[in-house]
Amino acid sequence: MRIEKPTLEEQVIKDQKEKPLPQPMVKMVILACLTVLSMGLFWYSVAGVFNSQLDLSFRLEMILAIALSALAFSLMFAVVGISSVLIDRHLFFLGASIIGGLVHFIFFPVTWANCIAVLSLIVAFIVWKQNIRADLKSRLKFLVGRVILVGVHTAISIVLIAVSFTYYAYLNEDQSSDRFVGGFIDAMVVSANNVLPKYVSYYDPEMTLDEFILESSQSSIEEMSTIPTENIIGDAVREAIDSAQGAVLGQARAQFLDTFGIQANGDEPMGSVVRKIVSSRIDSVVDPYRTFLPAILALSLFFVLKLFTIVLKPLIQFFSFVFYKLLLIVGFVRIAKVVTEKERIELTDA
Numbered sequence: 001m002r003i004e005k006p007t008l009e010e011q012v013i014k015d016q017k018e019k020p021l022p023q024p025m026v027k028m029v030i031l032a033c034l035t036v037l038s039m040g041l042f043w044y045s046v047a048g049v050f051n052s053q054l055d056l057s058f059r060l061e062m063i064l065a066i067a068l069s070a071l072a073f074s075l076m077f078a079v080v081g082i083s084s085v086l087i088d089r090h091l092f093f094l095g096a097s098i099i100g101g102l103v104h105f106i107f108f109p110v111t112w113a114n115c116i117a118v119l120s121l122i123v124a125f126i127v128w129k130q131n132i133r134a135d136l137k138s139r140l141k142f143l144v145g146r147v148i149l150v151g152v153h154t155a156i157s158i159v160l161i162a163v164s165f166t167y168y169a170y171l172n173e174d175q176s177s178d179r180f181v182g183g184f185i186d187a188m189v190v191s192a193n194n195v196l197p198k199y200v201s202y203y204d205p206e207m208t209l210d211e212f213i214l215e216s217s218q219s220s221i222e223e224m225s226t227i228p229t230e231n232i233i234g235d236a237v238r239e240a241i242d243s244a245q246g247a248v249l250g251q252a253r254a255q256f257l258d259t260f261g262i263q264a265n266g267d268e269p270m271g272s273v274v275r276k277i278v279s280s281r282i283d284s285v286v287d288p289y290r291t292f293l294p295a296i297l298a299l300s301l302f303f304v305l306k307l308f309t310i311v312l313k314p315l316i317q318f319f320s321f322v323f324y325k326l327l328l329i330v331g332f333v334r335i336a337k338v339v340t341e342k343e344r345i346e347l348t349d350a
Contacts, residue, residue, distance in 0.1 A: 027332065031083045032096035038072075038079040039100030039121070045069035046163060047107040050170050074312055077155070078319035081148040084129035085136065086333065097125045104166070113169035117162040124158035127151065142335070148320045149313065156309055164302040171294035180297060181286055188278045193271060205271030212270050213252045 049065045080097075087093045101118040108114050131151030139147070171180065196203045202215040253266055262276040286293065327333045 028087055028089065028092055030332075031087055032092065032099075034079050035083045035093075035096045036100040036103065038076040040103040040106070042069075042072045042076040043104050043107050045072040046166065050167065070308070070312065070315065073159075074315035075319050077152065077312075077316045078148070078323050080125050080128070081132065081152075081316070081320055082144075082323050082327070084125075084132045085142075085147065090129075093129060094122075094126060097122045108166060108169065109173065111169045111172075113165045113172070117165040117169070120158050120162035120165065124155045124162070127158070128155035144320055144324045145317050148317060152313065152316065153309070156312060157306070160302055160305045163305065164298045167301050168294050168298035171297055181282065181293075185275065185279050185282055188282070189271070189275045192274050192278060196274075203270065205269060205274070207270050208267050209253065209256075209264055209270060209273050210249060210266035212273075213249060213256060216252070 045065070045068050049062070049069050052062045052065045083093065083096070087096075101122045104114060104118045104121070108117075128151050131154075132147060135147055135150040136142070193205045203212070207215075249266075257264055260277045260280065262273070262280055264273050264276060289296065324333075328335075
């Protein structure tokens with residue numbers, strides 16, 4: 001049994017066949033520019049989500065901003081993935097990734113957290129490119145949908161870490177964490193105003209606090225109104241009733257405000273009173289952890305975004321396929337057949 005080795009001439013022919021053709025510099029520059037633009041579009045969409053006051057209110061503006069950000073995220077991965085396949089020069093791709101990462105500072109200030117976010121994005125795409133290039137060497141046929149998914153889960157996780165650090169930096173700027181708490185309070189108040197009428201039939205956000213208390217204590221007031229009012233003592237009795245009603249109302253209001261630990265006037269709308277109650281309760285929970293609130297919210301955002309990875313992968317595949325087909329249609333790329341030779345072991349004739 002012997003191993004056949006190629007002759008020197010055969011080895012030269014093999015090296016010539018496997019040696020890639022020089023890549024057109026103009027097309028590599030175009031791919032690099034598209035890579036940078038896709039990263040810039042992604043960071044722009046992230047800034048739009050944060051500026052829409054991300055909270056739990058599920059407003060239409062916020063939902064649209066999140067949807068656009070998910071599309072920009074998937075498009076960025078599609079462009080970077082195809083560029084990883086087509087750009088052989090590692091330093092050229094590294095430069096495009098660095099410039100694309102630095103675009104981050106157009107939309108966000110330079111802080112240590114944002115610097116970590118930029119570095120994470122660059123590392124994510126460099127590692128992803130290495131995985132893609134290694135997979136390409138082992139494939140006989142290029143399948144864009146499968147090649148793009150090689151190592152994409154790790155890349156997505158690192159980019160989500162970058163987003164979380166960016167959110168942490170955003171929350172530490174201009175008391176944005178307090179605005180988040182305010183948005184959460186708004187959502188809770190809207191929910192309370194919708195739920196309360198189901199349990200308290202006479203509740204109306206527009207009614208005053210005194211009107212609400214009068215409705216609540218109507219039975220007690222009705223008992224007082226049964227005091228006889230004959231002409232002999234009519235005026236005195238009516239004055240006594242009014243005084244008693246006022247005393248009961250003032251006492252009930254004071255007890256109500258003391259129970260919830262808030263301050264309010266009798267003519268204040270119940271919608272405003274409910275907001276004070278909700279704000280007081282939430283502040284009592286948040287205050288001990290307010291210093292750590294940005295870190296807690298940023299970490300929570302990372303785990304929430306991880307849940308949507310199952311949706312992002314098909315989107316990345318779709319945009320990658322569309323981008324790849326578009327490059328084929330316009331003649332930017334072509335499918336080349338490469339003849340390769342390999343060694344094999346076989347039995348000898350003797």
